[in-house]
Amino acid sequence: MTADTKLGCRISENIKIQFSIMPVMRSLKTTAGGVSFENPLILASGILDENGYTIKRILEEGSGGAVTKSIGMEERDGYIPPVVVEHENYIINAMGLPNPGIENFGEEIKIARTAGKPIIGSIYAADPEGFLNLAEKMVDYGVQAIELNLSCPHVKGFGTEVGSDPVLVKEIVKTLKGSIDIPIWSKLSPNVTSIVEIGSAASDSDGIVLINTVRAMAIDIYARKPVLKNTYGGMSGSSIKPVGIRMVYEIKKELDLNIIGVGGIESAEDAIEYIMAGASAVQIGTAVWKYGRNIFSTINSGISKFMEDNGYENVSKMSGVAVQ
Amino acid sequence: MINHVTIEEKVQETPTVFSMYFKWDMKVMPGQFVMVWVPGFSEVPMSLSSTGERKCLTVKVYGETTARLAALNTGDRIYLRGPYGKPFTLTEGKKLLIGGGSGMASMRPLIDDRATGIIASRNADELLFADHFKEGQAICVTEDGSKGMKGLAPDALDKLNLKEFDAIYVCGPERMMYAIFQKLKGKDLNVEFSLERSMKCGIGLCDSCSIDGFQVCRDGPTFHIKALEESREFGKTKLLSSGKRVYF
Numbered sequence: 376m377t378a379d380t381k382l383g384c385r386i387s388e389n390i391k392i393q394f395s396i397m398p399v400m401r402s403l404k405t406t407a408g409g410v411s412f413e414n415p416l417i418l419a420s421g422i423l424d425e426n427g428y429t430i431k432r433i434l435e436e437g438s439g440g441a442v443t444k445s446i447g448m449e450e451r452d453g454y455i456p457p458v459v460v461e462h463e464n465y466i467i468n469a470m471g472l473p474n475p476g477i478e479n480f481g482e483e484i485k486i487a488r489t490a491g492k493p494i495i496g497s498i499y500a501a502d503p504e505g506f507l508n509l510a511e512k513m514v515d516y517g518v519q520a521i522e523l524n525l526s527c528p529h530v531k532g533f534g535t536e537v538g539s540d541p542v543l544v545k546e547i548v549k550t551l552k553g554s555i556d557i558p559i560w561s562k563l564s565p566n567v568t569s570i571v572e573i574g575s576a577a578s579d580s581d582g583i584v585l586i587n588t589v590r591a592m593a594i595d596i597y598a599r600k601p602v603l604k605n606t607y608g609g610m611s612g613s614s615i616k617p618v619g620i621r622m623v624y625e626i627k628k629e630l631d632l633n634i635i636g637v638g639g640i641e642s643a644e645d646a647i648e649y650i651m652a653g654a655s656a657v658q659i660g661t662a663v664w665k666y667g668r669n670i671f672s673t674i675n676s677g678i679s680k681f682m683e684d685n686g687y688e689n690v691s692k693m694s695g696v697a698v699q
Numbered sequence: 700m701i702n703h704v705t706i707e708e709k710v711q712e713t714p715t716v717f718s719m720y721f722k723w724d725m726k727v728m729p730g731q732f733v734m735v736w737v738p739g740f741s742e743v744p745m746s747l748s749s750t751g752e753r754k755c756l757t758v759k760v761y762g763e764t765t766a767r768l769a770a771l772n773t774g775d776r777i778y779l780r781g782p783y784g785k786p787f788t789l790t791e792g793k794k795l796l797i798g799g800g801s802g803m804a805s806m807r808p809l810i811d812d813r814a815t816g817i818i819a820s821r822n823a824d825e826l827l828f829a830d831h832f833k834e835g836q837a838i839c840v841t842e843d844g845s846k847g848m849k850g851l852a853p854d855a856l857d858k859l860n861l862k863e864f865d866a867i868y869v870c871g872p873e874r875m876m877y878a879i880f881q882k883l884k885g886k887d888l889n890v891e892f893s894l895e896r897s898m899k900c901g902i903g904l905c906d907s908c909s910i911d912g913f914q915v916c917r918d919g920p921t922f923h924i925k926a927l928e929e930s931r932e933f934g935k936t937k938l939l940s941s942g943k944r945v946y947f
């Protein structure tokens with residue numbers, strides 16, 4: 376059976392359900408990190424978000440918004456393959472921040488924006504000035520918010536190396552908040568000793584995105600070598616969900632910040648779990664590998680049904696209800 | 700998940716193309732591909748040139764990794780993951796296979812008595828699998844005229860009554876495929892193209908190989924001519940390894 380036939384079956388099943396029960400669709404509208412979304416699902420950075428046409432298609436097929444690939448000042452090819460390790464319940468990737476450079480990314484955002492949904496521009500740099508230059512460009516391109524990549528686990532000098540230093544994080548967020556008029560999101564790494572310490576340093580952000588991938592690696596025992604060309608990578612997928620839930624919960628409980636949850640979400644139940652832990656919206660990435668682009672509409676239907684069955688009027692009423 | 704298979708037989712097809720036969724207990728359909736890893740070097744996407752119980756990879760040497768792969772011998776191990784992608788739609792009827800360079804490799808499983816081939820290459824030495832077609836059903840086209848017609852693959856189309864074919868399959872460099880597409884579009888022909896783009900993850904995540912929002916590794920590599928007629932990128936623009944958009 377081809378991927379198309381499978382997709383066809385799934386779509387027709389959904390239509391059948393909608394027509395036979397005719398549920399009252401609950402509003403999935405939500406505001407997260409200062410941005411309004413028609414539903415709480417956002418495409419996570421790094422997944423299917425390099426080509427403007429891909430972002431546009433994902434948005435048209437059900438995602439409420441999309442975060443771009445992380446963009447830096449200079450064009451970067453990323454690492455030589457293998458760039459992924461595939462396992463039943465997780466992926467380890469070391470793409471190496473491939474990106475065309477900020478000057479070349481305007482055209483992709485222009486294409487993506489034709490979908491008419493929020494685009495969040497992800498950026499990476501080594502210092503506050505770098506982040507500010509990139510953010511200003513992103514504002515020019517018309518994005519609705521900036522996501523600071525403070526957490527890529529596999530590129531020297533960027534990502535986690537910046538994001539695990541609370542003083543630097545505080546300075547970056549302060550610099551951007553003082554100069555940029557659109558919302559600033561900080562995407563944090565789980566590869567730190569205290570997520571509360573870093574969360575606190577980033578607390579002036581409009582949104583805290585939790586979590587990026589978990590630093591990991593795999594070895595092929597016959598080749599007797601690490602599989603990833605870069606040796607180390609970041610793990611994503613359903614295996615990391617409990618780590619993400621814990622960190623979202625911890626930041627909500629200790630700091631009560633506005634949170635966008637991400638890490639291992641594959642179903643409506645997973646998304647609701649993140650929302651109940653304190654997230655206002657969630658991001659989806661790796662699940663696209665298992666379930667295809669259709670995952671967004673499937674999860675949205677599931678959340679809507681859960682809200683209907685359990686008497687929730689909107690997403691914000693569910694947010695943080697499990698925090699005690 | 701990485702699979703480990705052992706080369707049972709190695710055949711030199713042309714001066715730069717080698718076929719590696721191996722047993723692999725995995726269902727693979729014609730047109731699907733695998734990611735082949737050469738430890739210490741890189742990982743490359745390759746279509747299988749035989750999809751029965753005995754599988755085959757036909758390797759064209761074009762860089763360090765493929766050179767290493769082509770240098771392997773009987774008894775050596777191949778590391779691969781897959782199969783991935785949407786296969787060709789099979790037909791029992793009369794078919795035309797158009798292969799440029801090593802493009803014929805992915806279509807070799809489709810060759811039968813009812814298949815006609817247009818096999819294109821730079822010169823006579825590099826013609827791939829022309830001898831697998833029934834006698835009189837292989838049209839060779841070479842750029843230097845050293846065998847068959849002198850010219851490019853699209854030139855050979857003019858000699859055929861295309862309506863005779865229940866299905867037409869095309870695989871080769873995008874420039875060649877686009878030239879063929881220009882000749883075949885809007886004629887109500889049943890044509891499938893096997894596309895190639897800069898591919899990294901192979902599993903529909905990294906967006907490196909995307910075209911018009913579709914992932915070549917997952918929605919493709921095979922695309923029907925109808926889908927390509929709506930394309931804003933096919934034959935026009937592509938993304939480099941960095942994601943930078945360039946024009947053909």
